[in-house]
Amino acid sequence: MLTVEHVDKSFPVAHGPGAMLRSLTGQKIPRRQVLFDVNLRVGQGELFGLLGPNGAGKSTLLKLLATLTIADSGRMTIDGIDVQRDPLAAKRRIGLCTSDERSFYFRLSARQNMEFFGALMGLSGKYLRKRIDECIELVDLREYLDQRFGGYSSGMRVRLAVARALLADPAILFLDEPTRAVDPVHAEELRALVRRNLVNGAGKTVILATNLLDEAWELCDRVAVVNHGRIVALGPPKELDVDLGAVLRYRVTLDDVDDDLLTRTRTVPGFRDLRIVRTERGVDLHVEMEARDGSLGALMRAVSWNGSTLRDFRPVEAEPVDVFKKVTLHDDGDR
């Protein structure tokens, strides 16, 4: 079980000797808040996605949980252990795969790297060698194990980082954009590995930070959409779809539009949003409406009232990208 309660985090906007001098002379260094009152509860054996655009705060949240940075306020626990009060005990339960594909010693072979990190994780001897073999096998790097890390491709580096995160057989895995630099075939294998072997097979808890919608939607049991440091949506992907499904979407294709037509469309009962896309065959109106009695008929009348030729009128299903845009754009609009 992993919990995050009311966590805020900010970083100073200035670093280095100048900032240090200002700090020593009692001047306050401005800080930029990157996480706002984040609350999460992730159950054992759950594959939990942190989805958000770049800079949303996903990696910061993972670093807080991995004890690499310290929260301004709030509390985080891993299996009941307070991450900030007892970081060593917390670290024994986690495996971290950062999005930094370097993070290894380039002059050493993959085996030497794994032996080094394994020793720091408290493994040794036969057990360490066995774990290296098992983890390397899982990420399909066996034949490259004695090759220097510097000669690895980006995808191989990420796969080795995943193998390293698994070395100590941790109960909780933090994966920060693990498929970012991996080719499609290995990315699919990595996702299958995470879902089939680690979560379904070994019962591990996985926190997956990603900005790939399909990955989060297909893979995760629950997803938290993070934007500007806030969790703006949280739930199983299907439920987020359903939530959005309460909004009806239509694509209306016309020869042309005028202001009157747009005004009529916007005054349809339950109207929520209108997006206009000009195409070779005319104009597409992407209309969002609340599901109310009579709203569909009112929309049809609104778009076919004057001389414009109605070419097409069809409902549009919710896509993950719609959910993502919805929650993140709505959040942007609030600020």
Next chain:
Amino acid sequence: MTAIADRPVASGLAKLGAIFRRDALVAISYPGNFALSWLAIFVEVVVAWYIAQLIPASPKFGETGAAVSYFQFLAVNSAFVRFQSAALNSFADSIRDAQLTGTLEIVLATPTQLPTLVLSSALWSFTYTSMQTALYLGVAVLFGLNLGHVNLLTAFVFLILTVCAVSPLGVLAAALSMVIKKTGPVEWISTASAQLFGGVYLPLKSLPVALQFLGWLLPITHALNGFRAAVAGVPLSGVAYDAIWLVIASLVLMPFSLWVFAKSVGKARVDGTLSMY
């Protein structure tokens, strides 16, 4: 998990060994640089020998009142001052390398105590420096350095005390490196001041009193006093003052430097600058 993780001492030693092995493997993975660093020792000894030919022997260069050649004085100092350079550079370099290679965060995410990480980061460096010092002395013997009277006990005790007393300076440099990211000028100033005021090139007695006091404050001054005495065959009791000075410096500076280092890591964690360089 294997049982070793539950045995802190065994686990700590295994981590120490892993860090030593990593640094040794990285060092020898640059064979050209590795070979040249050994070759450079021959050049250093030859240069010291030529300079020494210009300066007559004097009792000021010795510990026992007898006239001693400048080469004897300079060679012993140059051989052993390497430990200060190793300390000043190795800890900070280790932190900086980890930032550059992106390994620092991963290493800090492992259940390893901070003192284990920081202190063991100089293990290879001190071992390597010991081997280079031995070679330096060996080559210097070919040029006339007299090692016929060495008191091994004094030499060994001062070797340990030197490592313990100069390491905190390196840990402090590493702490600074964690905050300001580059410490080149600090290391340069420390090395230059050690060479000038620590009595590497000139006996401390020949400097003005104020500078003698500055030199007295530096651990390397007392370390070199001890090594020169060991080479001259002086027993440990003959340099007890310097040994006690180094013991006190170690006892005060080591916990202080580790505390400062922990604070600097804490600040980097708060500011999110662990991996910045």
